[in-house]
Amino acid sequence: MSTDRELRKGSAETLILALLEERDRHGYELAKLIDSRSGGALKFHVASLYPTLYRLERRGFIQGRWVEKAGTRRRRFYRLTAAGQKVLDAQRRSWSTFFAALHRVAGIGHA
């Protein structure tokens, strides 16, 4: 597997966890946010977003629940769990280490 692909897969999970850290969100909202916050650089479409969400849920990093509001259809909201918070923290550390390493090696990132 190429590092490039792993990067995308790993980063997607980190992004989702980071977005859920702010507050609970539903799937469509997550997709829109990733699109807008990355300025369109990262796109998540429905066929890959939900498998990722279910995988994170299976691992216990996030938890989904149905919320019904009057007049609207029911929606599934996801919440970051304690375990997910830990993983996010760990990944943030490795990411910063990674970028630091990239910077040391290749001069990538801001000097």
Next chain:
Amino acid sequence: MPETPRGGRPDFRALVRARLGALPGAAGRETDIVDEIAQHVADDYADRVAAGMAEADALSSALAPLDQPRAGFATRALGTFARDVRYAVRILVRAPAFAAAAIVTLALGIGANAAIFSVVRAVVLNPPPYRDPSRIVAFLNSSTAAPGSITSSSLPDYEDWQRQLTSFDGLGLLSGWTFNLAGRDLPERVFGARVSGSLFPMLGTPPLLGRTIEPDDDRPERGEVLVLGYRVWQRLFGGSPAAVGSTVMLEGRPHAIIGVMPPRFRFPTSDTEMWAAIRDNMTGMPRNGRFMVAAGRLKPGLTLAAAQAEVDALSAQLQQAYPDTNKGWRVRLAGIHDAIVGDTRPALMVLAAAVGLVLLIACANLANLLLARATSRQRETAIRLALGAGRGRVAAQWLIENLVLSLAGAATGVALAFAAVRLVVAFGPADVPRLDETAVDLPVLWITLLMAIVAGALPAIAPAVRMLRRSSHATLTSGVSAHSPADRSAAGAALVVIEVALATTLAVGGALLFKSFARLTAVPPGFDASGVLTLKVFLTPPRYLTVASGKQYIAAALDRLSSMPGVEAAAAISQLPLGDPSSTQSIDIEGRAVAPAQRPAAAYRTVSPNYFQTLRIPLVRGRALTDLDRQDAPLVVVVNEAAARAFWPGVDPVGRRFKWATGMTPYDEAWHTVVGVVGDVKSSGLDKPEPPAVYAPFVQRSFTWLRWNTFVVRTQGDPEAYARTVREELARIDPLQPVYQVAPLDAVIAGSVAARRFHTGLVDAFALLALALAAVGVYGTIGYWVAERTREIGVRMALGAPRAQIVWMVVARAGAFTAVGVGLGAALSLAAGRVMSTLLFSVEPFDAGTIGGVALIVLATGVAAAAIPARRASSLDPLAVLRAD
């Protein structure tokens, strides 16, 4: 559009459900998932419509991601695999030194194994091409008087078996026969057999062309028929189908060629090239004329043991009925395959074990290389794990990388095996049956592929597990490898110790075989072979039907040969030592009446009187034979020392007399007087004791079946230079008698040990290969160890450690590894000694000198392999090392 109900909101649930298919892993949650995704699509749709998109476009855009073809599991796995292979190739191309070392190591290991497996398959494993070959058994006679020695069968015994045994669907009989094939451009001597009409139907191999010999062909009123072997058909008849139906002259009689056998058909030996019917050629043979090959086909469902019991009962009856000839004789049944390849099996199994060890060492070497590489790739792996790659994926990537390596190694190895097999077929010894059938064929390639997969996967397991166990974190954060050097070194050391142990075992085996072979070839044969040329003539009827005509030919030939320029002497013997099988007959010693079954036996050889001088065989007592011992003179013989010891212990044999006891008149009537004793020669093998033997002057020869003649010509200079002129000389006497096997006597001796030379040479080559691989292993491990201790060594040197101490530190470590490996290997070779013992001549498998010598050599090799790392360590600049840190 049916998906868009007119005037209403699309039914997103139905649309999503239709696109999600079986939703793997979603059993029980399907409704929730469809609901959730339908909501997503509905939101997307609504947003797009709100942004001004046409309803139909908005719907198809929202659904587009779900419409993308979703690859099935297999396709995805295949895609991943292809990506992994590409990645592996890229990685390996970037590390050419590592890749080359690994591929060469594997190519040597796998190539050697593929080649030897090809040989073992052709010689031992492939069943012979008879119908249901496992049911065919050979009848092996043995006498309690000579336990262990196997003799052929006699015609009268065979006829009794055929009449009385019920365990068999058919029996067949065969007698080796030498045919002089005339009626073509040149006379040819072809070794073949006369067979009973029942033999070919019993074996059940369909002919390539025409038909085989049938029971009716045995009837004397039928014409003589001949079946050709594939090779003689190719050689003498150009492989022409027209050969079938043509007629050739054999022994002065026309024989119709009725069929050709397929290439792989041999019976009973590889050099049997044509088969004629026995008919009445053996009529009147005595019951103790045991020189024919008998075989039978067991009835279906009958065990070998049951058939053996019946044969034993019949043998007992025959012993009672014919005590003179059958007392003490019993028949052992053996599977035909065992009977053919039995002798070669132990040597080939040792060879197979030897190459197996080479492959194991190659694997250990590869594992060592991979361990070192695992360390250098620690960071890469850590990054990939941090990025979310599953550990399984990383492990799979590792595995695939190693498989790419091992397949490249296997491909190179197969190329090596092709070359090696070609050499084996061209230069292998002639007396290993079916060796010439060796080929790197499809089954060999399958086994090679299997070896490659195992050899690629096995060494990768330890490094892969090790690497994955490390936390990604520590490696990324620390500037250096998180890999514990001590840990890595321990695994490397264990591998090197195993490598050295296996190499030691193999080297001990190789050294034992080498020593055994050296001792064997140093055995004095009892004659002086240098400068002697040998050539053979087989005198056949009708021209040489009588004993007298044969004698005339021999006398004329000796006359011509000895008067050739450059020839010092020419002599004749019926059976060339180390070149021909002995012909043994029972004797009655004068004044010592014994029961017929207890009669002693002697090898019978007829010679020209100057045979002993020509080969420089010493006369021990009495006189040699002379030209005065004519046909009409009293019958005299010279005996060898073994006969003197066996027949006349403690007394002077000169003047003693004996009679032949063949059971046939007129041979058994005349007394023969011993006139002299000559030294023993090695006649049936340098490793075999010489049997008692009797030499009679050929002019007094009486056995009509003795038609072999070998001329020994002592020449000045290179005997091979005379090969052509001796043929020409003999052609002047009789152009129809083919001269064959023209070879220096030295070459005949070498030929008698060719099979031993072959497997000794191979095992020794593998032992050297193993030693070289182990040395590379030591070098790699010690080199790595030094590299890891660069800083420590720098500090030591900065603190004033002398360079010699640094060198000692490195060398001592290599010595310690190697010593442990050598000790382990010596123990292993003691365990393997039992296997070796059957192959050794005058060397014990637990030969302390050999084991000690090999141990020293391996130890020295191990220490020498550490020389480069030691030099590197001692020439470090301590300041540079410390500054760099």
